[in-house]
Amino acid sequence: MTHPARLTETYFAKRDVLLRYLTRLCGDEASAEDVLQDLYLRLMRGGIDGDIQEPLAFLFRMANNLWLNRRRALSRREAREDAWQGLNPQMTGEADASPDAEARLGARQTLRAVLKDIDALPPRTRDIFRLHKLEGLSQTEVARRLDISLSSVEKHLSSALKHLLALNRSRRLN
Incomplete structure (x- = not known):
């Protein structure tokens, strides 16, 4: 042995x-x-x-x-990133550099809706999502800052993205 x-x-x-x-x-x-x-x-x-x-x-x-x-x-991480970028092309630099007034208004409305959807997430999930997606911290940095495991960060991000994607789909259908 x-x-x-x-x-x-x-x-x-x-x-x-x-x-x-x-x-x-x-x-x-x-x-x-x-x-x-x-x-x-x-x-x-x-x-x-x-x-x-x-x-x-x-x-x-x-x-x-x-x-x-x-x-x-x-x-899994790349799939989540692709889904997030698909929802937010303006954050990836793919959006037109000089959108017209109508496009800017639509973008502002979309941004307000997304921020509202983010605010509706459970507090811990919302905090993790904001730190990673909006403040730009890596998943490892988020885990360290919140003193949780990397796996927990990944699960919260996955949950947030699923929720946001579902809301986005339902908006498109309406």
């Missing part, structure tokens, strides 16, 4: 091999280092029980799973 200390020893002994593997998966060394750091933190937290016959294979599997989790989170 492999003891958690043995896993840590294997991690340090084979760190360069794990880094090469993750660099190939991630496409760049900086991302690979991030995943490797996550792996190390998981090992330090402990909670790994059971009989591990092949510690290196176990570490490769953990590294691969962490990389997959990062890819999934990035895909």
